[in-house]
Amino acid sequence: MTRRAVVIGAGHYLPERVVENAEFEKTLDTSDEWIRSRSGIERRHFAAEGETTSDLATKAAQRALDQAGLAANDIDAIVLATSTADLTFPSAASMVQAKLGMDHGFAFDLQAVCAGFAYALTNANALILSGQASRVLVIGAETFSRIMDWNDRSTCVLFGDGAGALVLEAQEGNGTPEDRGILATDLNSDGRHKDILYVDGGISTQTTGFLRMQGKEVFRHAVEKLAATAVKAMDSAGVSSEDVDWVVPHQANIRIIQGTARKMGLPMDKVVVTVQDHGNTSAASIPLALSVGVERGQIKKGDLIVTEAIGGGLAWGAVVLRW
Template sequence: MVNRGASQLKNYARIIGTGGYLPEKVLTNADLEQMVDTTDEWITKRTGIKKRHIADTGQTACDLAEMASRNALKAAQISPSDIDLIIVATTTPDRIFPSTACLLQQKLGVSGSAAFDIQAVCTGFIYALSVAEKFIRTGSAHTALVVGTETLSRIIDWQDRTTCVLFGDGAGAVVLQSSEDLGVISTHLHADGNYQQLLTVSAGISENYHKLREEGAFIQMQGSEVFRVAVRTLERIVEETLVANNMDKGEIDWLIPHQANIRIIEATAKKLNLPMERVVVTVDSHGNTSAASVPLALDIAVRDGRVKRGDTLFLEAFGGGFTWGSALLKY
């Protein structure tokens, strides 16, 4: 677990720019009705999802990350050469190696700074944000680019109606910079590998690698079990984060959650005593974009004016592993 309050270190890590990118292709619930035995009503009632974006055949996770990163850099009014740390959270990297972060570094036309990937599935962005914040707070970096990017459509079985309706592709990014102004207040990270079989891709480079060639490797999920654990776990991390910072629920301005399921989002909002008007919801139009969902939602809320400077934000996510985490910050 990571849990370090703002008072313990001198430098703050503050978000100075956000960016997002979604592929042009849109797959609606009506489209899925033509592909598998499902209905718009069933999908909407159980998940809140109406559509999702799908990357083109030649479009990679790094391509999406580059677009989101350039939008974030533009918002921050800095150039790629100002970045001295790149962390990419992804479950669907372009290659086994080099890391997607190194590929992104090359696309941005810079070199020399540290660049690496983090794999914590849907919690990946929260993990990456936490790591970048520690680099900045300890003086190891001044300006960090933190990206969540996914092409989950590549690991979806489009004949499995329990999973193919849930996921989409996209990327979100933030620029973190050392500041005297309060930024990231605390982060809280957890994992429990005992639940690994409830949400998994059961093949990889070392285990069941033959499946990659012979059968393909796709997301497998025991949905009802994942839902129950996710709700309980996110309730606990709300309490943990508030207690760690001696903060009342009423001090939270916005909940920016992982966009997996509207019912999980509503349960977390209830725990925070936040009306849904104070919750950023994009699951209806993006589906579950895993590590990209939190930064995408943040970027949308910043750009449409809902999230303003000085607002207190509660970011949270839950994903395969299981992993889960939160970040409390001043925007």
């Protein structure tokens, strides 16, 4: 028998405020058509004043727990992927732990920008496989609206706020690709490409900073690296494109999503797409899309899923799992 980390619950939360593309026309030299044609984004959600990343994360986590039929104290650990934590410290994960009423176990943040949820799933999987935890709450949550330069039309129209969460539980499998749970992961980074996607401020510089991006360069790296990491993870899992039921990619740009699907040899009707409604929610985008896919009735128990993401660092990775 083989120990597997199996998804038993999913949930998401989006702030109430919906921002349509047309709203940016009032302050920027842009248009709904310009934004849609370049990104596929039609709207996004922005957190309310005083609404923090840990607030969003807690609501998504509670919904995932509810779907799993569990209470917070049934969880051993929380892994929260975010680049926009409430405070420098303590971790947003520990704040979620307190807000959920979880009075044992451990919680920590993980920062790999848009690739954060792939990194978080990989770490949660390792905790379960090693026996360190039997149930792990894995969350992606962001308030990227807090780090936007509202005068930069090339970036501020692309990002949104939100959170998604999965509950992973240790279960026994047979050690084959037919097992439910995480089957394989692949992580990568290359710090030489820092300058194409970063925030120009931070604690050691005593500044907050804004997100800066060289869009064409990011696109150039994204399709090739996303397809490569997905194929590597599929090879490790012993599956092929023909076996895949759904690709649930990082929701950054519809053209990147389409290009990656083509490179993987998969049609778009096997891709869960939410970028039009959420924009790029960084580490929250994959769990958001997974939860929405379940809600829509697309993702069902037993489906083989490939997730892949790339973000600042550059950092990128993929996870193959059977729902």
